[in-house]
Amino acid sequence: xxxxxxxxxxxxxGTRRGARVKRPTIADVARRAGVSKGAVSYALNGRPGxxxxxxxxxxxxxxxxxxxxxxxxxxxxxxxxxxxxxxLCRPARFLGVEPFFMELISGVEDELAAxxxxxxxQVVPDHQAEIALYRRWWGEGRVDGAILVDxxxxxxxxxxxxxxxxxxxxxxxxxxxxxxPAVWSDEAAVLREVVGxxxxxxxxxxxxxxxxxxxxxxxxxxxAFARCCAAAGLAGHPVAHTDYTGEExxxxxxxxxxxxxxxxxxxxxxxxxxxxxxxVAQEMGLDVPTALSIVAWDDSPLSQVVRPPLTxxxxxxxxxxxxxxxxxxxxxxxxxxxxxxxxxxxxxxxPGGAQEPPARLLPRGSTAPFSS
Amino acid sequence: xxxxxxxxxxxxxGTRRGARVKRPTIADVARRAGVSKGAVSYALNGRPGxxxxxxxxxxxxxxxxxxxxxxxxxxxxxxxxxxxxxxLCRPARFLGVEPFFMELISGVEDELAAxxxxxxxQVVPDHQAEIALYRRWWGEGRVDGAILVDxxxxxxxxxxxxxxxxxxxxxxxxxxxxxxPAVWSDEAAVLREVVGxxxxxxxxxxxxxxxxxxxxxxxxxxxAFARCCAAAGLAGHPVAHTDYTGEExxxxxxxxxxxxxxxxxxxxxxxxxxxxxxxVAQEMGLDVPTALSIVAWDDSPLSQVVRPPLTxxxxxxxxxxxxxxxxxxxxxxxxxxxxxxxxxxxxxxxPGGAQEPPARLLPRGSTAPFSS
DNA sequence: TCCGGTTTATGAACCGGAAAAGCATTGTGC
DNA sequence: GCACAATGCTTTTCCGGTTCATAAACCGGA
Numbered sequence: 001x002x003x004x005x006x007x008x009x010x011x012x013x014g015t016r017r018g019a020r021v022k023r024p025t026i027a028d029v030a031r032r033a034g035v036s037k038g039a040v041s042y043a044l045n046g047r048p049g050x051x052x053x054x055x056x057x058x059x060x061x062x063x064x065x066x067x068x069x070x071x072x073x074x075x076x077x078x079x080x081x082x083x084x085x086x087x088l089c090r091p092a093r094f095l096g097v098e099p100f101f102m103e104l105i106s107g108v109e110d111e112l113a114a115x116x117x118x119x120x121x122q123v124v125p126d127h128q129a130e131i132a133l134y135r136r137w138w139g140e141g142r143v144d145g146a147i148l149v150d151x152x153x154x155x156x157x158x159x160x161x162x163x164x165x166x167x168x169x170x171x172x173x174x175x176x177x178x179x180x181p182a183v184w185s186d187e188a189a190v191l192r193e194v195v196g197x198x199x200x201x202x203x204x205x206x207x208x209x210x211x212x213x214x215x216x217x218x219x220x221x222x223x224a225f226a227r228c229c230a231a232a233g234l235a236g237h238p239v240a241h242t243d244y245t246g247e248e249x250x251x252x253x254x255x256x257x258x259x260x261x262x263x264x265x266x267x268x269x270x271x272x273x274x275x276x277x278x279x280v281a282q283e284m285g286l287d288v289p290t291a292l293s294i295v296a297w298d299d300s301p302l303s304q305v306v307r308p309p310l311t312x313x314x315x316x317x318x319x320x321x322x323x324x325x326x327x328x329x330x331x332x333x334x335x336x337x338x339x340x341x342x343x344x345x346x347x348x349x350x351p352g353g354a355q356e357p358p359a360r361l362l363p364r365g366s367t368a369p370f371s372s
Numbered sequence: 373x374x375x376x377x378x379x380x381x382x383x384x385x386g387t388r389r390g391a392r393v394k395r396p397t398i399a400d401v402a403r404r405a406g407v408s409k410g411a412v413s414y415a416l417n418g419r420p421g422x423x424x425x426x427x428x429x430x431x432x433x434x435x436x437x438x439x440x441x442x443x444x445x446x447x448x449x450x451x452x453x454x455x456x457x458x459x460l461c462r463p464a465r466f467l468g469v470e471p472f473f474m475e476l477i478s479g480v481e482d483e484l485a486a487x488x489x490x491x492x493x494q495v496v497p498d499h500q501a502e503i504a505l506y507r508r509w510w511g512e513g514r515v516d517g518a519i520l521v522d523x524x525x526x527x528x529x530x531x532x533x534x535x536x537x538x539x540x541x542x543x544x545x546x547x548x549x550x551x552x553p554a555v556w557s558d559e560a561a562v563l564r565e566v567v568g569x570x571x572x573x574x575x576x577x578x579x580x581x582x583x584x585x586x587x588x589x590x591x592x593x594x595x596a597f598a599r600c601c602a603a604a605g606l607a608g609h610p611v612a613h614t615d616y617t618g619e620e621x622x623x624x625x626x627x628x629x630x631x632x633x634x635x636x637x638x639x640x641x642x643x644x645x646x647x648x649x650x651x652v653a654q655e656m657g658l659d660v661p662t663a664l665s666i667v668a669w670d671d672s673p674l675s676q677v678v679r680p681p682l683t684x685x686x687x688x689x690x691x692x693x694x695x696x697x698x699x700x701x702x703x704x705x706x707x708x709x710x711x712x713x714x715x716x717x718x719x720x721x722x723p724g725g726a727q728e729p730p731a732r733l734l735p736r737g738s739t740a741p742f743s744s
Numbered sequence: 745t746c747c748g749g750t751t752t753a754t755g756a757a758c759c760g761g762a763a764a765a766g767c768a769t770t771g772t773g774c
Numbered sequence: 775g776c777a778c779a780a781t782g783c784t785t786t787t788c789c790g791g792t793t794c795a796t797a798a799a800c801c802g803g804a
Contacts, residue, residue, distance in 0.1 A: 023511055026760060037784090038785075039784075041763080042783090047762095054782080066511075070448070071512040071514050072446075072453070073759070073761040076442070076762090076791090077789050079761085109494055109495050118509075120490050139438075139440035272673060275647075276677035283679055301619065301644065305619075305621070305644065305647055398791060398792095399791095408754050409790085409792090411753055413791060413792055414792095421753075422752065423753090426752080426753085445789070445790035445792085447759095448791075449793080450759065
């Protein structure tokens with residue numbers, strides 16, 4: 001009996017949304033201030049139509065009552081949802097591994113928080129689901145726009161988003177962004193720096209352990225790598241593709257190091273694989289850096305805690321996310337992304353967008369001169 | 373001129389929400405089906421009030437038109453927001469490092485996606501901001517509830533959330549959860565297993581590199597560690613507190629290994645610190661595992677790619693997140709969390725909640741018998 | 745044929761805020 | 775002194791669903 005009562009009470013008063021402590025509405029503020037709803041709306045939104053005096057009084061009362069605009073009501077009258085979406089489409093187990101996304105997200109949120117905009121995050125298994133999600137979110141009016149990551153060649157998401165008319169920003173190279181603005185950094189330039197550096201150290205056989213071949217940025221790196229190697233006059237430049245996990249990184253390294261002649265330097269597409277590769281090399285009796293040089297991508301604390309600390313390509317990922325968010329907010333607000341358009345438009349990118357400061361090569365202990 | 377025109381066009385038709393392709397509303401469906409708005413609502417929500425025949429017709433038409441319920445409108449009439457909140461309160465740079473949160477999030481979302489509920493994620497600098505965020509989200513009707521993580525002793529968030537009446541679940545030990553349901557795993561038991569294992573291997577001086585001392589689970593582990601060591605008859609059991617970063621993990625390890633007599637085994641609170649500790653040991657000429665055994669917490673691929681692979685405490689983090697989400701959804705829906713209440717209530721936890729399957733110790737190459 | 749009861753559908757109110765239209769009051773220019 | 779604008783506020787309508795009161799249609803039984 002008492003159990004049933006408890007259950008009933010709980011259902012009736014505890015958890016149902018409608019039963020929560022009633023929040024003041026704009027009408028409460030209006031009544032209290034002795035003005036109309038409309039006036040309160042004007043006052044609180046900083047729009048003309050009320051005197052400075054009334055505005056101040058209304059503001060004070062709203063503050064006092066702890067009034068907050070009901071988001072549903074606001075967006076129902078055609079305003080914004082004040083949220084943007086971010087869909088991650090890698091399997092969960094890969095996500096946990098890479099600091100990249102968490103850093104990206106924290107950067108995005110830094111920017112969003114400033115505009116008191118929220119982030120809707122969802123992890124999905126495939127592009128199909130991702131597209132369905134965009135439709136749903138946009139259809140339900142749940143988001144004002146989205147940031148697209150992990151662009152692929154001929155990415156199906158781009159035309160869908162374009163057709164939906166949903167504001168969106170691509171975090172990645174503009175070549176695949178269609179008409180969407182893109183925020184990206186020049187990976188080819190960094191790769192040039194890396195290869196140049198290794199060549200200068202005397203390395204002639206440089207290999208690469210790359211990420212998912214379907215991703216556009218992997219392809220761009222692949223191509224740039226081939227070009228750079230050729231330009232630097234390096235011999236063969238084997239590239240192994242992986243799924244970014246340590247396991248595959250280790251396997252690829254083992255394969256590369258078993259070949260004859262074996263490479264004297266390996267460039268990895270992330271740091272987890274570089275660490276795995278380092279372990280494999282040590283396991284195989286190859287000293288790093290004297291017998292093998294290693295370069296990691298997307299520096300994280302991980303690169304610094306292993307011995308030797310890894311030479312890494314480092315970039316400010318949070319800043320990258322923040323930048324993407326900033327551009328998206330501008331698009332959402334209907335502002336032209338003018339400044340960036342000039343900078344970004346030149347090589348066929350979308351109508352707006354911006355280039356990030358390029359990543360930098362940070363030499364540490366895992367690279368050294370090589371002489372055969 | 374063309375630039376200006378482009379800008380105008382964009383503002384007028386491109387990005388403003390109002391100008392997007394008009395989505396069908398319930399009224400459109402009603403008109404098309406030749407029934408009233410109300411009937412459509414009943415039909416689509418599976419509520420009585422329409423005939424099976426009409427229901428089917430309305431459903432078909434809604435489908436055909438691609439109708440989706442406008443979330444704002446729906447939640448305005450007192451329904452749910454169909455989103456739950458998760459606020460992370462560690463500095464961004466720490467978040468990127470730990471796979472834990474990303475895995476937790478992916479688990480949460482697995483569960484939410486099933487109920488087509490979204491996740492609002494935000495990273496904040498401190499508890500102050502976190503609390504403000506709960507107020508805002510709840511006040512604006514943006515979320516139906518929240519998952520609280522990283523509980524501290526006498527956590528200020530708990531009473532605030534209780535007072536707000538916002539459904540919430542604590543991911544952590546129920547001792548700090550007040551009246552909120554908690555989802556947790558028995559860390560003391562695992563620690564007992566770990567210490568017992570090391571003691572059985574012949575270790576007499578076991579040290580611990582712990583995480584942030586302010587966190588409740590750190591305290592629980594601290595206390596359990598002390599108790600287990602005493603129970604196993606181990607000598608001193610120094611504990612070094614850190615901020616979870618590799619740097620501090622390395623520093624703490626250096627300190628511990630410089631003491632005389634030095635510990636023969638170290639248990640770390642996460643894997644990044646364990647990896648850092650491994651490097652430090654190797655740097656100091658101590659072979660792992662013959663001279664020093666290492667145990668990591670929260671196994672990630674990282675533990676497996678280093679040499680030797682790390683013995684680690686492993687648990688199913690995504691499942692943990694999924695579980696928390698499931699309990700929260702129940703609370704939100706006003707269902708009693710009955711089954712769990714029995715299991716969870718026994719030791720003073722909230723009115724509901726559930727215990728996770730305990731973590732397991734996974735011996736790998738970094739632990740070995742020790743004989744002085 | 746009439747009657748109570750159920751099923752099925754309708755119309756209107758309502759949620760909370762935004763914004764257009766309406767309406768006094770005061771001020772300005774000629 | 776009058777036309778006209780600006781100011782400051784109110785009224786009204788609207789956004790898109792939910793829900794309640796109500797009514798029409800239907801049913802079997804007396």
